[in-house]
Amino acid sequence: MLLKIPVFLFATSFNVVAASLNSQLHRRDLAATIAAERTIALQGALDNIGPNGAKAPGAYAGVVVASPSTDDPNYYYTWIRDSALTFKMLVDELLTGNTSIKPLIEDYVKSQAIIQTVSNPSGSLSSGRGLGEPKFYVNETRFNGPWGRPQRDGPALRAITLIAYTRWLLKNDGTAEAKADIWPVIRNDLNYVAQFWNQTGFDLWEEVSGSSFFTLAVQHRALVEGAAIAKQMGFSCAGCDSQSPNILCFLQSFWNGKHIVANINTAVQRTGIDSNTILGSIATFDPDAYCMDATFQPCSHRALANLKVYVDSFRDIYDINAGIPASSAVATGRYAEDIYFNGNPWYLCTLAVAEQLYGAIQQWLARHNLFITEVDLAFWQSIYPQAKIGQYNSGTSSFDNLTSAAMRFADGFVEIVDKYVPVSGSLSEQYSRENGTALSAHDLTWSYASYVTMAAARRAATTVLASAREPIQVPSWGERSANSVPSVCVASSVAGNYTPATGAGTLAGAGGCTVTVLFRVNATTYYGENIYLTGNTTDLGNWSPAEAVPGNAANYTSERPLWYFEIDLPASTAISYKYLRQESNGSWLYESQNRTYAVPVCGTQAETGSAIVEDAWVGPTGTPSKG
Numbered sequence: 001m002l003l004k005i006p007v008f009l010f011a012t013s014f015n016v017v018a019a020s021l022n023s024q025l026h027r028r029d030l031a032a033t034i035a036a037e038r039t040i041a042l043q044g045a046l047d048n049i050g051p052n053g054a055k056a057p058g059a060y061a062g063v064v065v066a067s068p069s070t071d072d073p074n075y076y077y078t079w080i081r082d083s084a085l086t087f088k089m090l091v092d093e094l095l096t097g098n099t100s101i102k103p104l105i106e107d108y109v110k111s112q113a114i115i116q117t118v119s120n121p122s123g124s125l126s127s128g129r130g131l132g133e134p135k136f137y138v139n140e141t142r143f144n145g146p147w148g149r150p151q152r153d154g155p156a157l158r159a160i161t162l163i164a165y166t167r168w169l170l171k172n173d174g175t176a177e178a179k180a181d182i183w184p185v186i187r188n189d190l191n192y193v194a195q196f197w198n199q200t201g202f203d204l205w206e207e208v209s210g211s212s213f214f215t216l217a218v219q220h221r222a223l224v225e226g227a228a229i230a231k232q233m234g235f236s237c238a239g240c241d242s243q244s245p246n247i248l249c250f251l252q253s254f255w256n257g258k259h260i261v262a263n264i265n266t267a268v269q270r271t272g273i274d275s276n277t278i279l280g281s282i283a284t285f286d287p288d289a290y291c292m293d294a295t296f297q298p299c300s301h302r303a304l305a306n307l308k309v310y311v312d313s314f315r316d317i318y319d320i321n322a323g324i325p326a327s328s329a330v331a332t333g334r335y336a337e338d339i340y341f342n343g344n345p346w347y348l349c350t351l352a353v354a355e356q357l358y359g360a361i362q363q364w365l366a367r368h369n370l371f372i373t374e375v376d377l378a379f380w381q382s383i384y385p386q387a388k389i390g391q392y393n394s395g396t397s398s399f400d401n402l403t404s405a406a407m408r409f410a411d412g413f414v415e416i417v418d419k420y421v422p423v424s425g426s427l428s429e430q431y432s433r434e435n436g437t438a439l440s441a442h443d444l445t446w447s448y449a450s451y452v453t454m455a456a457a458r459r460a461a462t463t464v465l466a467s468a469r470e471p472i473q474v475p476s477w478g479e480r481s482a483n484s485v486p487s488v489c490v491a492s493s494v495a496g497n498y499t500p501a502t503g504a505g506t507l508a509g510a511g512g513c514t515v516t517v518l519f520r521v522n523a524t525t526y527y528g529e530n531i532y533l534t535g536n537t538t539d540l541g542n543w544s545p546a547e548a549v550p551g552n553a554a555n556y557t558s559e560r561p562l563w564y565f566e567i568d569l570p571a572s573t574a575i576s577y578k579y580l581r582q583e584s585n586g587s588w589l590y591e592s593q594n595r596t597y598a599v600p601v602c603g604t605q606a607e608t609g610s611a612i613v614e615d616a617w618v619g620p621t622g623t624p625s626k627g
C-alpha cells in the first residue's frame with residue numbers, strides 16, 4: 001500500500017512533543033498511519049451513502065446505510081443518529097475546503113426533509129412525535145418491526161449538522177438556500193427538542209428507556225445553536241431560548257460526584273459507566289469553551305474524571321487488555337455489562353476517548369492554562385504520577401509535561417485501534433475482546449466517521465493555530481453564552497408546529513395533518529400474551545399481524561385490564577380496525593368483529609376527550625403459558 005507522508009508534525013512552539021527522538025519518530029509513524037487510515041475511512045463512509053455509494057445499492061440519494069451487512073446483524077437501514085453524525089463529519093470536511101462534498105450534503109438535506117414527513121410507528125410529522133423514530137428503510141419508507149422507540153437524540157443531532165451547514169451557506173452566498181430549504185428542516189427538529197426533551201426515550205444503544213446523558217447533552221447544544229442561527233437569519237425559536245437552560249439544569253443530575261451516569265429515570269440496573277458519556281462530551285465539544293463542568297466539556301474536571309472511570313472499567317474484562325499498565329490506553333467498548341455479540345470493544349468507542357482528549361488539548365492550548373482539582377487528580381496522576389492540584393500556565397514545563405502526557409495517552413487509544421484494524425483498513429462495528437479480530441457489522445459507517453473526526457481533532461490539537469482557527473478546528477457552538485445553570489430545574493415543554501419542509505423537496509401530499517388517537521381496550525390477558533391493533537391502513541399494518549401496532553400495558557390492573565395505543569392518524573378519514581392477541585408461543589388470535597372509527601378533524605386533541613376510543617375485547621381468550 002502506498003502511504004502518503006503526513007503533513008501534521010508536532011508544533012514545536014507548543015513544546016508538546018516529548019523530548020526523546022524515539023518518541024518523535026514514533027509519533028511520525030502514528031501520524032502516517034492515521035493519515036492513511038483516515039483516507040480509507042472517509043471513502044468507507046462515502047461508499048455507504050446513496051445513490052452512488054459502492055456498498056449502498058438501493059439507498060436513495062443522501063441516505064446513509066448504517067452498514068452494508070444484511071445478515072447477523074442486518075444493518076441495511078438508515079438511522080437518523082448515525083446519518084446525522086456521518087454528515088456532521090462531512091460538513092466539517094466541507095468547512096476545511098472540500099467543496100466537492102456539497103452535492104452530497106444537498107442530497108442529505110432532501111432525504112431528511114422527506115423522511116421527516118414519513119408517518120411511522122413513533123407517530124407523524126404533524127404531531128411531531130414521528131421525528132423521534134430511530135430508523136427507516138434505505139428507500140425512505142417506514143420500518144414497522146418492534147424496536148426501541150422513540151429515540152430523541154436524532155432530531156437534535158440532525159439540527160446540529162444542518163446548522164453547521166447553514167453557517168457555511170451564510171458565509172458562501174447561500175443565504176437564500178439556507179432560509180428557504182434548510183431552516184424549515186431544522187425548525188421541525190428544534191421544535192421537537194423543545195417539546196419532548198423532558199420525556200423518556202431510548203438511549204443511543206437502543207436498549208435503555210429513560211433519560212440519556214448523550215441525548216440531553218446534544219439537545220442542549222441544538223437549542224443553543226438553534227436560537228443563534230434563527231436570530232442570524234431573522235427567524236425566531238422561542239422554544240430554544242426557553243428550554244435550553246432547563247435542559248442544562250437537568251443535565252447536572254447525571255453527575256454523581258465520581259462519574260457521569262449514562263441513563264437516569266430508568267429501571268435498567270447498571271453502573272451507568274458507559275461510552276454514551278464520552279460520545280456526549282465530544283458531540284458538544286466547543287473549541288472556544290473554558291473547561292466547564294456544567295457542559296461536561298472534554299477538558300472539564302468532570303469529563304476527565306469520567307474518562308478515567310470509563311476506561312478503567314474495561315481494563316480487567318477484555319483479554320486483549322491483559323498486562324497493559326494502568327497508565328496506558330486499553331481497548332474500550334460501550335459499557336462493561338454489554339452482552340451484544342458477547343460484549344466486545346467497539347472501534348468508535350475507543351476512538352471517542354482519543355477524540356475527547358484531543359479536544360481537551362485544543363482547549364488547554366487555546367486557554368493557555370490547565371487546572372487540576374481533586375475531581376480530576378486521579379486521572380492526571382494515572383498518566384503523570386507527579387501531577388498535583390493546581391494551576392499550570394502555558395510556557396511552563398509543567399504545562400508542557402501535562403499536555404504531553406495527555407497527548408501520549410490519547411495516541412495510545414488510536415494505536416490500539418490501528419493494531420486491531422485488518423490490513424484492508426476496513427472498520428467493522430466491534431473487535432474481539434479475546435483476540436482483536438473484527439466482529440459484527442462490517443464497514444460500519446459510524447466507525448468510519450469516528451476515525452475521520454478523531455483524525456481532525458488530533459490535527460487541530462497538534463497544529464499551530466493562528467487567530468483564525470477555523471477551518472482546522474470545528475467552529476464554536478456558543479457554549480460560553482450557554483453554560484450558566486439555573487438555580488431551579490423546571491420540568492417543561494413548548495408545544496411546536498411541524499410542517500413539511502417543502503423547499504427542500506418533500507413529496508406532494510406527505511406530512512399532512514394527523515390526530516393523535518388514544519385507543520383503550522379492556523382485554524384480560526395471561527402472562528406472556530400481548531394485545532395489538534391492526535386495520536386497513538399503512539399506519540395500522542394493513543391487517544398484517546407482523547406490522548400491527550403493539551399495545552401498552554403500563555396501566556393494566558386486575559380491576560381494569562387496560563391495553564392502550566396512541567396512534568397518529570390522518571385527520572377526517574375513516575378506518576376499519578380490530579385488536580389481535582398474540583399468545584406466548586407466537587400464535588395470533590383475532591377479534592371476531594371488524595370495528596370502524598371516524599378520525600376527527602385536524603386540530604382535535606385527545607385531552608378534550610374527542611379522540612379517545614374505549615373498547616372491550618370481543619373474541620377468543622388465550623391459554624395460559626406453561627411454566
Ligand SMILES: *[C@@H]1O[C@H](CO)[C@@H](O)[C@H](O)[C@H]1NC(C)=O
Pocket residue numbers: 042046098100101
Ligand atoms: C473530498 O471529498 C471527496 C468526496 O466528495 C473525497 O473523495 C475526497 O477524498 C475528499 N478529499 C480529501 C482531501 O479528504
Ligand SMILES: *[C@@H]1O[C@H](CO)[C@@H](O)[C@H](O)[C@H]1NC(C)=O
Pocket residue numbers: 137138139141
Ligand atoms: C422499501 O424497502 C422495503 C425493504 O426493502 C421494501 O419492503 C419496500 O417494498 C420498499 N418500498 C418501496 C416503495 O420501494
Ligand SMILES: *[C@@H]1O[C@H](CO)[C@@H](O)[C@H](O)[C@H]1NC(C)=O
Pocket residue numbers: 197198199200211246249250265489490491492
Ligand atoms: C424532567 O425535568 C425535571 C426537572 O429537571 C426532572 O426532574 C425530570 O427527571 C425530567 N424528566 C424527564 C423524563 O426528562
Ligand SMILES: *[C@@H]1O[C@H](CO)[C@@H](O)[C@H](O)[C@H]1NC(C)=O
Pocket residue numbers: 019386397398401
Ligand atoms: C517535565 O519533564 C521533563 C522531562 O521529563 C523534566 O526534566 C522536567 O523536570 C519536567 N518538569 C516538571 C515541572 O516536572
Ligand SMILES: *[C@@H]1O[C@H](CO)[C@@H](O)[C@H](O)[C@H]1NC(C)=O
Pocket residue numbers: 432433434435436437
Ligand atoms: C477471535 O475471537 C473470536 C471471538 O471473540 C473468535 O470467533 C475467533 O475465532 C477468534 N479468532 C482467532 C484467529 O483466534
Ligand SMILES: *[C@@H]1O[C@H](CO)[C@@H](O)[C@H](O)[C@H]1NC(C)=O
Pocket residue numbers: 518520554555564
Ligand atoms: C396511565 O396512568 C397514568 C398514571 O395514572 C395516567 O396519567 C395516564 O393518563 C394513563 N394512561 C392511559 C392511556 O390510560
Ligand SMILES: *[C@@H]1O[C@H](CO)[C@@H](O)[C@H](O)[C@H]1NC(C)=O
Pocket residue numbers: 536537574575576596597
Ligand atoms: C378503511 O375502512 C374504512 C371504513 O370501512 C373506509 O371508509 C376506508 O375507505 C378504508 N380505507 C382504506 C385505505 O381502504
Ligand SMILES: *[C@@H]1O[C@H](CO)[C@@H](O)[C@H](O)[C@H]1NC(C)=O
Pocket residue numbers: 583585586587623
Ligand atoms: C400455541 O398455543 C395454542 C394454545 O395453547 C395452540 O392452539 C397453538 O397451536 C400453539 N401454536 C403454536 C405455533 O405452537
Ligand SMILES: *[C@@H]1O[C@H](CO)[C@@H](O)[C@H](O)[C@H]1NC(C)=O
Pocket residue numbers: 536543576578590594
Ligand atoms: C375484516 O378483518 C379482516 C382481518 O381480520 C380483513 O382481512 C378483512 O378485510 C376485514 N373486512 C372488512 C370488510 O374490513
Ligand SMILES: *[C@@H]1O[C@H](CO)[C@@H](O)[C@H](O)[C@H]1NC(C)=O
Pocket residue numbers: 522559560561614615616
Ligand atoms: C373497561 O373496564 C372499566 C373498569 O372495569 C369499565 O369501567 C369500562 O366501562 C370498561 N370499558 C368498556 C368499553 O367496556
